[in-house]
Amino acid sequence: MKHRQIMIYVHIPFCIQKCRYCDFLSFPGMGTDVMEDYLKALEEELKTRKYEADHKKVSSVFFGGGTPSILPKGGISRLMDLIREHYDLVPEAEITMEVNPGTVTEEKAEDWKKAGVNRISMGVQSFDDEILRILGRIHDAQTVESSFDLLWRQGFRNISFDLMMGLPGQNIHKLEETLRTATSFPIRHLSLYSLIVEEGTVFYDLVQKGQLPLPEEEKERQMYHFAVQFLHEHGFLQYEISNFAMPGYESVHNTGYWQRKEYIGAGLGASSLIDETRFHDTADLSSYMDHPVMREEVEILSQRDQMSETLFLGLRQNAGIRLTDFEETFGMTIDDAFPGVIAKHIKNSLIEIHDGRLCLTSLGMDLSNQVFVDFI
Numbered sequence: 001m002k003h004r005q006i007m008i009y010v011h012i013p014f015c016i017q018k019c020r021y022c023d024f025l026s027f028p029g030m031g032t033d034v035m036e037d038y039l040k041a042l043e044e045e046l047k048t049r050k051y052e053a054d055h056k057k058v059s060s061v062f063f064g065g066g067t068p069s070i071l072p073k074g075g076i077s078r079l080m081d082l083i084r085e086h087y088d089l090v091p092e093a094e095i096t097m098e099v100n101p102g103t104v105t106e107e108k109a110e111d112w113k114k115a116g117v118n119r120i121s122m123g124v125q126s127f128d129d130e131i132l133r134i135l136g137r138i139h140d141a142q143t144v145e146s147s148f149d150l151l152w153r154q155g156f157r158n159i160s161f162d163l164m165m166g167l168p169g170q171n172i173h174k175l176e177e178t179l180r181t182a183t184s185f186p187i188r189h190l191s192l193y194s195l196i197v198e199e200g201t202v203f204y205d206l207v208q209k210g211q212l213p214l215p216e217e218e219k220e221r222q223m224y225h226f227a228v229q230f231l232h233e234h235g236f237l238q239y240e241i242s243n244f245a246m247p248g249y250e251s252v253h254n255t256g257y258w259q260r261k262e263y264i265g266a267g268l269g270a271s272s273l274i275d276e277t278r279f280h281d282t283a284d285l286s287s288y289m290d291h292p293v294m295r296e297e298v299e300i301l302s303q304r305d306q307m308s309e310t311l312f313l314g315l316r317q318n319a320g321i322r323l324t325d326f327e328e329t330f331g332m333t334i335d336d337a338f339p340g341v342i343a344k345h346i347k348n349s350l351i352e353i354h355d356g357r358l359c360l361t362s363l364g365m366d367l368s369n370q371v372f373v374d375f376i
Helices: 032-053 075-086 106-115 129-135 141-153 172-182 202-208 217-233 252-258 285-290 303-314 323-330 341-347 362-366 368-375
Strands: 005-012 057-065 088-099 119-125 159-165 189-194 237-240 243-245 262-266 271-274 277-280 296-300 351-354 357-360
Touching (some): 005 252, 032 271, 057 252, 075 088, 075 106, 119 141, 141 159, 189 217, 217 237, 237 252, 303 368, 341 351, 341 368, 362 368
Parallel strands (some): 005 057, 057 088, 159 189
Antiparallel strands (some): 237 243, 262 271, 271 277
16 A cells, blocks of 8 residues: 655744845744744644654754754754654655755764755855845855855755845856855755845845846846756756756655645745645734644645646656646546637647657746646
8 A cells, every 4th residue: 555645844034134035033032932843833833743744754854944944952952853753754865955055063063964964055046145145144155165164064965055146236157156155065956046036125126216126038038048058058957847866866855845735834924735725824923923734825735736736847847747637636637627729839839749749848838837827
């Protein structure tokens, strides 16, 4: 009998400082008592959510944020000990932790290793010190190198870099320098995301006032195509629109999202998907501390919702969607569910069918939203 699997995401929404382009909670000045209270709330939530896991095997754990690496020594061990006690964690589970350069210490890294963390996702963003200054990051390129060396000495070998493009002052030559530097490290995975400016941030206000020019859309598209080719030549195969990996090092956790695996989200504002029901934790810190297991925005997904998500999430992957898998799951073909959509986008060279799989073309990856909107 094949056991169903589930994933766990633990949200640590605190940053070492409030960056210009995001809206996470700034930790300095809040007091260590707030962090301890938050850890206790997380522990209470994880203990309760185990009943929703219903004895499913946990295939991956992801500590994200925010900056989980600012947790004091022992914080990750506490949470992992609790997860092992209350959940059925498979021996080969991928356990990822997001790390910001400049927040790594030898003591913490040693603790993470002992806790069972076996994958590091480092928020590098860029190796251009001027761009990092504009972003308001606490680190520079040298800090990345020292943090990486510290992690490597502790035995971490599955390390991923998160990079960004479309940044202020960035052009294709600066992006090439960052990619060249990134691939000089023995990393196994790389994510490349476009800058998304959130309303209410300092960046948003500067962009609205015209004081922070960002690359034009066509320039950013050229950067993307250059990056895909560059990374391919350096052994990183694209397996999703924004993700590249050495063979065998694709992210288990992120792939689970794109394949609609069930997941438990613990922490401020975290979302969960269990038995085709999606719900969120509160995004208010004090409310979360008082009631860490209260569900908000509960949505029972209809079959139409499930089909839509299967398509617009699955098509993000280079492997696409196996047509027979869709039909076996939903009892109808994609053409039955969305008449004429496949033919339309094949005609426009945005999707193709290859070896029984529906996939985006290279042009389709550029214009993916034009495809996805027809499956909603």
